[in-house]
Amino acid sequence: MATMNEPKLIAGNANLPLAEAIARRMSMNRGVQLGLVDARVERFNDGEIFVEVYENVRGEDMFIIQPTSNPANDNLMELLIMSDALRRSSAARITAVIPYFGYARQDRRTKARTPISAKLVANLLTQAGIERVLTMDLHAAQIQGFFDIPVDNLYASPIFALDIKTNFKGQMGDLMVVSPDVGGVARARELAKRINSPLSIVDKRREKPGEVAEMTVIGDVTDKICIIVDDMCDTAGTLCKAAEVLMDNGAREVHAYITHGVMSGPAVDRVTKSVMKSLVITDSIAPSDAVKGAPNIRIVPTAPIFAQAILNIWYGTSVSSLFEDNTLSPIYESLYSMD
Incomplete structure (x- = not known):
């Protein structure tokens, strides 16, 4: 959904170095300075998570960068609460960039009286206001079907x-x-x-x-x-x-x-x-x-492919094109020379 504004990135505490690397890479690609939205994601003394966004995000195309890795529950709650804060602040669209999708190993009932936690997480993300998910190498491809919103699964x-x-x-x-x-x-x-x-x-x-x-x-x-x-x-x-x-x-x-x-x-x-x-x-x-x-x-690094995927989503162009060597090689040319 391309607009006159630039895409805006916000990150939780799960992997700030990756979020910053994605922002730098997008800045190079766009030729303009793109930083992370100024916000605080903190915990009260009893462990409750609190989020405050310091910048105006009304009408913006927002991308939350937050893998739900260890501690999975804390990082997942950060993601959900950030999405709620952005939705209540009138963001135009919220995309969750989840490089590692936690709970993905619980994608089916392996025996009686067990949960399908991956489906529960999908429901939570959707209810929190997330309208699109960008992830990498889901443990089970069928998890994409747990969502009623678009899911782009990148491959390593x-x-x-x-x-x-x-x-x-x-x-x-x-x-x-x-x-x-x-x-x-x-x-x-x-x-x-x-x-x-x-x-x-x-x-x-x-x-x-x-x-x-x-x-x-x-x-x-x-x-x-x-x-x-x-x-x-x-x-x-x-x-x-x-x-x-x-x-x-x-x-x-x-x-x-x-x-x-x-x-x-x-x-x-x-x-x-x-x-x-x-x-x-x-x-x-x-x-x-x-x-x-x-x-x-x-x-x-995954920042080059995630940065380009975010821009492709923002432009409204193909994400699957990044699976082809002739498309991917140029964005990794500083690391890998095929000469």
């Missing part, structure tokens, strides 16, 4: 493909993309197609949530440089075990490309001590100091 695979083509130049014929479970095959196949590599699967069987009982490699990974691809890394137990199994099956090296680095509990320690040569994550979740300091963890 085009960014990962650019990164792989740069960092594995001259070794592309030795690569093997690996899905760490059967459910992630579509995501892995998408990346494999982009880099023209074969696909393998690690079939895992769980005894209980968070514990992997057995893993089997489907496909020949002998002397291959294996690239594990997944949407999130939480405690890194499954990821590190998959890397071990691949090495045991004859892989030359194992690397991992994971969109959302949740990195809970012992994750960083596990990755540092694992057989993986590198773990590449995005900054959809603000990385901790431990993640930043890990020698084999690398972070790729």
